[in-house]
Amino acid sequence: MNEKEFLEHWNQEIPMHDAWGDFVTSTICKHLKTNGKDLSSFLKQSPEHRIKDTTSLLDKAFYRTNKNYENPYEEIEDKVGCRFVVLLIEQIEEISDVIVNEESWDHKECRHFYSEREKEPLLFTYQSVHYVVRSKTEFIHNDVLIHPGTPCEIQIRTLLQHAYAELTHDAVYKAKTLVQPEVHRTVAKSMALIETTDDFFSDVNSRLIFDVSGEFDFQEKLDSLYKEYVGFESASAQKSSIVIFDEFRDLIDEDLLRKVERFIRKECYLSDVIRGGVGENPFYKQSVIIFLLYMVKKKKHRLINGWPLNYRILENLAMVVGVSLDHD
Numbered sequence: 611m612n613e614k615e616f617l618e619h620w621n622q623e624i625p626m627h628d629a630w631g632d633f634v635t636s637t638i639c640k641h642l643k644t645n646g647k648d649l650s651s652f653l654k655q656s657p658e659h660r661i662k663d664t665t666s667l668l669d670k671a672f673y674r675t676n677k678n679y680e681n682p683y684e685e686i687e688d689k690v691g692c693r694f695v696v697l698l699i700e701q702i703e704e705i706s707d708v709i710v711n712e713e714s715w716d717h718k719e720c721r722h723f724y725s726e727r728e729k730e731p732l733l734f735t736y737q738s739v740h741y742v743v744r745s746k747t748e749f750i751h752n753d754v755l756i757h758p759g760t761p762c763e764i765q766i767r768t769l770l771q772h773a774y775a776e777l778t779h780d781a782v783y784k785a786k787t788l789v790q791p792e793v794h795r796t797v798a799k800s801m802a803l804i805e806t807t808d809d810f811f812s813d814v815n816s817r818l819i820f821d822v823s824g825e826f827d828f829q830e831k832l833d834s835l836y837k838e839y840v841g842f843e844s845a846s847a848q849k850s851s852i853v854i855f856d857e858f859r860d861l862i863d864e865d866l867l868r869k870v871e872r873f874i875r876k877e878c879y880l881s882d883v884i885r886g887g888v889g890e891n892p893f894y895k896q897s898v899i900i901f902l903l904y905m906v907k908k909k910k911h912r913l914i915n916g917w918p919l920n921y922r923i924l925e926n927l928a929m930v931v932g933v934s935l936d937h938d
Contacts, residue, residue, distance in 0.1 A: 617668065620664065627690040633756070647845060659692040662690065667689065702767070715743040741763070770811075829847060832844075847896055853918050854901075870904045877907070891926070906933050910935070
């Protein structure tokens, strides 16, 4: 395929790649919402898909000296792509799980910074997670027919990784002039700092969430119970949840989770109540809701006396389980 044939074929298929990119992006977002994620806070950049610029595509297919394509049109896999930017490293894995488990496409992991660190432990360079997904079947999306095997590249980065990539991608790695060694060294040093800071962010987040209940892994076990009982992943604990656990930390012991679990299994109607409240109340997206419903029912006076948030929240929870907040 020569350049003219390549361009004609590409112009014909741009709508298909555009529709496929939209399908991939919206499907991932849909699963994240189902898993209890508030996309406006979970994602640090809008994840809209983007069609590769025609000039850049032709340059990659025919003019780059480091590319030796036999069939460039089929072999180039980033004709359309989307990017997901999150705050924490562990959130990258949450999106990866969605990609790997989606049945609409076949996936291929093209690069992962964990495996690259293992291969080159002394090298500090570009970090990201890249997948290429290809449609399994022919189907129509946005009134456009999508062929089987149509590729879309997905990039997943932390916010700091994204900042590094934005700075260096064109200025260093695609520079048309010779980049001085000292610039490369400075870039490597910045990546080392970013990697360290990402790890610090994750550590701080874990401590904020688990310190108040970490001795007994209460938060983690409550998350597992939420997933089993409600049917999808709990959203990350917000500051309000952390305040609640901190206020009632004296109650958290090895026996509390068993009591909470027995309660939630006995009051089986509450699973429907929690699912029904997800769209209206942020507490219902988090596993702390199970703990709160238990407290309202079993330890009402302790909950009332120590309640650290707006009282209307407590009134709503009491109404759900049919408990009066009046002192007996």
